[in-house]
Amino acid sequence: MLTLALFFVATFSLVAASVVAYRFVQDRRALLEGADQNTAAWLDSTRLLKENNLSTITFWNKLLARVDYVAIMKQRLAEAGLKWTVGRLTLLMLLLGALAYGALSSWMGAPWWLAVGSAAAASAAPYLWVLRRRRKRLLAFEAQFPDALDSLARALRAGQPLAGAMRVVASEAPRPVAEELAATAEEREFGSSWEEALEHLAKRVPVSEVSIFAASVKLQHRTGGDLTEVLARLSESLREAAALRGEVRAIAAHGRMTGLVLTLLPVCIAAVMAVVNPSYMVLLWLRPAGRAMVAGALACLVVAHFVIKKMVDIRV
Numbered sequence: 001m002l003t004l005a006l007f008f009v010a011t012f013s014l015v016a017a018s019v020v021a022y023r024f025v026q027d028r029r030a031l032l033e034g035a036d037q038n039t040a041a042w043l044d045s046t047r048l049l050k051e052n053n054l055s056t057i058t059f060w061n062k063l064l065a066r067v068d069y070v071a072i073m074k075q076r077l078a079e080a081g082l083k084w085t086v087g088r089l090t091l092l093m094l095l096l097g098a099l100a101y102g103a104l105s106s107w108m109g110a111p112w113w114l115a116v117g118s119a120a121a122a123s124a125a126p127y128l129w130v131l132r133r134r135r136k137r138l139l140a141f142e143a144q145f146p147d148a149l150d151s152l153a154r155a156l157r158a159g160q161p162l163a164g165a166m167r168v169v170a171s172e173a174p175r176p177v178a179e180e181l182a183a184t185a186e187e188r189e190f191g192s193s194w195e196e197a198l199e200h201l202a203k204r205v206p207v208s209e210v211s212i213f214a215a216s217v218k219l220q221h222r223t224g225g226d227l228t229e230v231l232a233r234l235s236e237s238l239r240e241a242a243a244l245r246g247e248v249r250a251i252a253a254h255g256r257m258t259g260l261v262l263t264l265l266p267v268c269i270a271a272v273m274a275v276v277n278p279s280y281m282v283l284l285w286l287r288p289a290g291r292a293m294v295a296g297a298l299a300c301l302v303v304a305h306f307v308i309k310k311m312v313d314i315r316v
Contacts (some may be wrong), residue, residue: 070086081133081175097123101115138206140176141176147173167182195218201214212234216231256309
C-alpha cells in the first residue's frame with residue numbers, strides 16, 4: 001500500500017513538474033518572439049498593475065500569506081525578472097522533493113536519511129536556480145548601467161525631459177536595464193513623484209549604483225543643478241568602480257579555485273584508492289565506525305568549502 005501511494009505521489013509530481021516546465025518554456029518562447037518582433041511595444045506594456053496574489057489557488061494563497069518568508073521569496077522572484085507566483089515556485093519545490101523521496105525510498109531502496117537529504121536538495125533546487133538567475137541579472141544590470149547613464153545624459157542634452165529620456169534609452173538599451181528604466185518612466189507618467197519612482201527602482205534593483213543614481217537625481221530635483229553633468233560624472237565613477245571590482249573578482253577567483261581543489265582532492269584520492277586497493281577502502285563501509293568517519297569527513301569537507309568561499313568573498 002505504501003509503495004502504491006509513493007508511486008502515485010511520484011507520478012503526480014512528475015506530471016505536474018512537466019506541466020510547469022512546459023508552461024515556462026512556452027512563456028519564455030512567447031516573450032522572446034515578442035521582443036524580436038516589437039521591442040518597443042513590449043517595453044510599453046504596463047508594470048504598474050501588479051498581481052498581489054501569491055498563488056492562483058485560493059487555499060494555497062491563504063496559506064502562503066501567513067508565512068513571513070514568502071515576502072522575501074516574492075521579492076527575489078521580482079529581482080530575478082521572473083513572472084512566476086510564489087505559489088508556483090513553492091509547489092514546484094514540494095513536487096520535486098516528493099518525487100525525489102518517492103524515487104529513492106520506494107524504487108531504489110535507499111536509507112531514510114539519504115532519501116530525506118535528497119528530497120531536501122531537490123526541493124531547494126528551484127529556489128537556488130532563482131537566486132542564481134537573480135545574481136546574473138543584477139551583474140548584467142551593473143555592467144549595462146554606466147552606458148545607460150551616458151545615453152540618458154545625451155538625451156537630456158538633446159532637450160528631452162527625464163521621463164522622455166528614460167523612454168528613449170529603454171527603447172535602445174538591452175535588458176534588464178531597458179525594462180527597469182521603462183517601468184520607472186511609466187510610473188512617473190502615471191502620476192507618481194520622482195522620489196517615489198526612484199525609490200521603487202532602487203528596491204527592484206538592489207544594486208549600489210542604482211541607489212547612488214536615485215539619490216543623485218532626487219538631490220538635483222530638490223536643489224537644482226545640471227543633471228547631465230551629474231549623470232556624466234556618475235557614469236565615469238561607476239566605470240572606475242566596475243573596473244576595480246573586476247580586478248578584485250579576478251584575484252578572488254584564484255582563491256575559489258584553490259578551495260575547490262582542496263575540497264575535491266580527498267574525494268578523488270578516496271576514489272583512486274577504491275580502484276587500486278578495494279580491500280583497503282571496503283573496511284570503512286563494512287564497519288559502523290568507518291561509515292561514521294566517512295560521514296564526518298564529508299561534513300568537514302562541506303564546512304571547509306563554505307569557510308574558504310567566505311574567506312575569499314571580497315566585497316568592494
